[in-house]
Amino acid sequence: DQQVKQNSPSLSVQEGRISILNCDYTNSMFDYFLWYKKYPAEGPTFLISISSIKDKNEDGRFTVFLNKSAKHLSLHIVPSQPGDSAVYFCAASTDYGQNFVFGPGTRLSVLP
């Protein structure tokens, strides 16, 4: 049973609009969450993180929201750009550790 779920395998958004990628988790012990972006033929690269003591973290066009009671986090990209087209992985860990559990990923396509 997957502890980290990304229920949308793919998402298409028009350039300039908002992209919202969702992630749900089942383990209430998770206290640190990250989003990674992956382009084809490359390794994942870190995008943004959030700890359980916060409910929001922003970095430029990227904002991550955490709803601990719902065990849900989301990544907002505003405005979306064609270069944002990639697979996005949500990851979670316990005890602020390094053993991350990854979701299956969501493929985002930003259409010009």
Added chain:
Amino acid sequence: EAQVTQNPRYLITVTGKKLTVTCSQNMNHEYMSWYRQDPGLGLRQIYYSMNVEVTDKGDVPEGYKVSRKEKRNFPLILESPSPNQTSLYFCASSQGRIGGTEAFFGQGTRLTVV
């Protein structure tokens, strides 16, 4: 340039023929790990190492071995590969446990076992 380097990038081998995928990082990171990526399953951790000579199993360790004799290197060993180990493999390194930090990933090794 800070990086994690994996070799080879692509490998086709036959069942039962031992192979090693190398991983090296130049950031003096304590923590290194191996993941495999399979469709619909995301990245699953195979093994990790918190420091030299300290390794432990991740979520899917069966059929794999690792070693950490030096801080910078963390090879993944498949003693007797089988077709179900056909996958995309990633090595990652990070600063360590404290504070929770992001991992840096290598470019991946696509392994096919026939």
